[in-house]
Each structure stands twice: as structure tokens, then as C-alpha cells.
Amino acid sequence: MDRISYLEELENKWQLTFGYKPNQFDEALLKIKELIRQPGDVYLQRRDAMLENSINVTGFLNWFIQKNPESMSIMQTNPDYQYNFK
Structure with missing residues (x-):
């Protein structure tokens, strides 16, 4: 089954969600x-x-x-600029 990447991250990296298939009811419980x-x-x-x-x-x-286009230039030269948006 294909997984949605942000749910994968929440489950595996941050341990904030848990995914179960319909046939895994007992495990979910x-x-x-x-x-x-x-x-x-x-x-x-x-x-x-x-x-x-x-x-x-x-x-x-x-x-x-x-x-x-200024923002594109900034991101090309300094990709870490994105971390100004917290």
C-alpha cells in the first residue's frame, strides 16, 4: 500500500501517529x-x-x-533562508 509521505514522517520520525490497515484491528486496539x-x-x-x-x-x-524573482535568487544562493519562516 502506498503511504502518504507526511504521515510517514509523523509516524516514523516524530512518533506522533500510528498507521494500521483495516485487517490490523487487534494491533490497533x-x-x-x-x-x-x-x-x-x-x-x-x-x-x-x-x-x-x-x-x-x-x-x-x-x-x-x-x-x-528576488526570493528565487535568495533560495538558490542560501537554501537555509527557509528557516527564517518558523
Whole structure:
């Protein structure tokens, strides 16, 4: 089954989601029971770590389109400029 890349990242890199196929109901139920026993701040910390390492895509695209062609030149010479959009 094809997977959606952002869900793959949330599941594998950040451990914020869990994917199960319809025939994996028992495994999903076990995961639910496990999650209920975990402290709530675990996922808040994971979420915060993900957000710290992400950019505001809407802000970035807004800047990129409105300031084009200057923005394209900036990104070609300094790809890390995207991290200004947190």
C-alpha cells in the first residue's frame, strides 16, 4: 500500500501517529491501550520537537510568491533562508 509521505514522517520520525490497515484491528486496539497508559506530556514534547524543526510553509510560500524573482535568487544562493519562516 502506498503511504502518504507526511504521515510517514509523523509516524516514523516524530512518533506522533500510528498507521494500521483495516485487517490490523487487534494491533490497533493494543496500541490504544498502550497509549492510554502513557503520560500525556510525551506527545506534547514530540509535537514541540517536530514544530521546532519545521518551517511555516504558508508564510514561506507567501513570501516566495510575492517577492519572486528576488526570493528565487535568495533560495538558490542560501537554501537555509527557509528557516527564517518558523
